Amino acid sequence: MNPLLTLLQPYPFERLRQLFSGVTPNPALRPISLGLGEPKHATPAFIQQAMIEAIGRTPSGLASYPATQGEPALREAFAQWLKKRYAINADPATQMLPVTGSREALFALTQTVVDPSARQHGHEKPLVVCPNPFYQIYEGATLLAGAQPYYVASDPARNFAPDWAGVPASVWARTQLLIVCSPGNPTGAVMPLSEWQMLFELSDRHGFVIGSDECYSEIYFRDDAQGGPPLGGMEAAAQLGRLDFKNLISLTSLSKRSNVPGMRSGFVAGDAAIIKQFLLYRTYHGCAMSPVVQAASTAAWRDEQHVVENRALYRSKFAQVTPLLAEVLDVALPDAGFYLWAKVKGNDTDFARDLFALYNVTVLPGSYLAREAQGSNPGAGRIRMALVAETAECVEAARRIAQFVKSRT
Numbered sequence: 552m553n554p555l556l557t558l559l560q561p562y563p564f565e566r567l568r569q570l571f572s573g574v575t576p577n578p579a580l581r582p583i584s585l586g587l588g589e590p591k592h593a594t595p596a597f598i599q600q601a602m603i604e605a606i607g608r609t610p611s612g613l614a615s616y617p618a619t620q621g622e623p624a625l626r627e628a629f630a631q632w633l634k635k636r637y638a639i640n641a642d643p644a645t646q647m648l649p650v651t652g653s654r655e656a657l658f659a660l661t662q663t664v665v666d667p668s669a670r671q672h673g674h675e676k677p678l679v680v681c682p683n684p685f686y687q688i689y690e691g692a693t694l695l696a697g698a699q700p701y702y703v704a705s706d707p708a709r710n711f712a713p714d715w716a717g718v719p720a721s722v723w724a725r726t727q728l729l730i731v732c733s734p735g736n737p738t739g740a741v742m743p744l745s746e747w748q749m750l751f752e753l754s755d756r757h758g759f760v761i762g763s764d765e766c767y768s769e770i771y772f773r774d775d776a777q778g779g780p781p782l783g784g785m786e787a788a789a790q791l792g793r794l795d796f797k798n799l800i801s802l803t804s805l806s807k808r809s810n811v812p813g814m815r816s817g818f819v820a821g822d823a824a825i826i827k828q829f830l831l832y833r834t835y836h837g838c839a840m841s842p843v844v845q846a847a848s849t850a851a852w853r854d855e856q857h858v859v860e861n862r863a864l865y866r867s868k869f870a871q872v873t874p875l876l877a878e879v880l881d882v883a884l885p886d887a888g889f890y891l892w893a894k895v896k897g898n899d900t901d902f903a904r905d906l907f908a909l910y911n912v913t914v915l916p917g918s919y920l921a922r923e924a925q926g927s928n929p930g931a932g933r934i935r936m937a938l939v940a941e942t943a944e945c946v947e948a949a950r951r952i953a954q955f956v957k958s959r960t
């Protein structure tokens with residue numbers, strides 16, 4: 552067996568199952584889960600239809616092996632979307648690839664980029680730097696690539712921005728990959744241009760690749776100058792004159808944008824030299840996208856109306872739920888994403904367990920989404936609430952949480 556498998560940590564939901572084992576939730580209340588970040592809004596009918604048509608056409612979309620690089624029409628749809636969304640020009644032939652969800656893409660990109668033999672002083676593993684709290688795949692991908700994660704705490708005093716400036720130069724010197732998540736999970740924070748500039752300069756100095764996880768980019772709450780569509784990594788690069796997107800790969804997904812988490816569809820784009828190696832890796836890994844999924848994805852990327860409608864649903868939901876919770880918890884509307892990241896009194900695991908027992912509402916303890924690093928766990932004392940269910944259910948959950956918090960004080 553691969554000994555690196557023993558380094559993997561239990562997934563947060565596995566830990567949650569253990570936390571709740573033996574607890575009987577209040578039977579008088581129906582269960583509501585704000586735990587899993589799985590979109591629950593309806594999948595648009597035209598996406599389903601595109602998939603059905605692709606199966607039914609002659610020859611059927613199931614009748615041939617797909618190319619890892621995807622159909623030209625799909626890559627053209629990526630390029631057009633990037634142009635519309637970020638006003639950037641990227642070459643569909645050399646600068647983008649389809650992926651079967653950003654989760655596998657994050658994993659595979661890490662395997663492609665990391666050179667585990669490049670050890671400094673003969674013994675230290677190379678580093679992958681990522682935010683803390685973070686999406687757990689970053690860590691697992693890093694460990695299985697033979698590297699070591701370096702966690703950078705997000706700072707509640709600076710809108711949860713990870714403290715990149717506090718990372719020692721000796722860490723950057725060992726870094727092969729930096730994973731950025733903007734809008735962040737769980738914080739919802741969007742990274743501003745000034746931080747991108749700092750990270751690009753560090754990447755130039757130390758030669759590491761930046762993987763920019765942007766799967767929440769289309770769920771945001773304001774259209775004014777202070778809010779607006781989140782800045783993308785490639786958009787930031789272009790604004791800073793880095794038109795070749797050197798050492799940058801952005802990962803974008805349909806799961807949240809188009810409510811198709813089961814379709815497993817996204818794309819990566821950026822530095823052509825990395826894309827070339829990534830294509831080589833993926834050809835052997837065997838993760839080409841089904842032609843049927845390609846057809847449905849092409850239709851989804853070409854349409855923006857359903858994304859506007861999806862965003863409107865989240866906006867209305869967050870506008871109703873956030874004030875209810877802000878009365879009792881330290882929580883605010885995030886820049887983007889579909890989570891509320893709230894501070895609670897006392898221990899986050901006790902909070903989650905007691906809330907489940909008394910009010911049958913599931914939330915995720917923040918400490919499960921972060922690691923203890925540099926002396927503290929930046930998720931401790933916080934909970935993540937995924938507002939993915941329909942509005943009435945989320946409002947009901949918020950009312951129960953408010954009652955629960957009042958009953959504890």
Ligand SMILES: Cc1ncc(COP(=O)(O)O)c(C=O)c1O
Pocket residue numbers: 588651652653654655686732735736764766803804805806807812816817
């Ligand atoms: C931060 C982050 N990145 C990536 C993903 C993976 O999304 P998908 O594989 O559906 O594109 C998720 C899913 O929840 C996520 O929260």
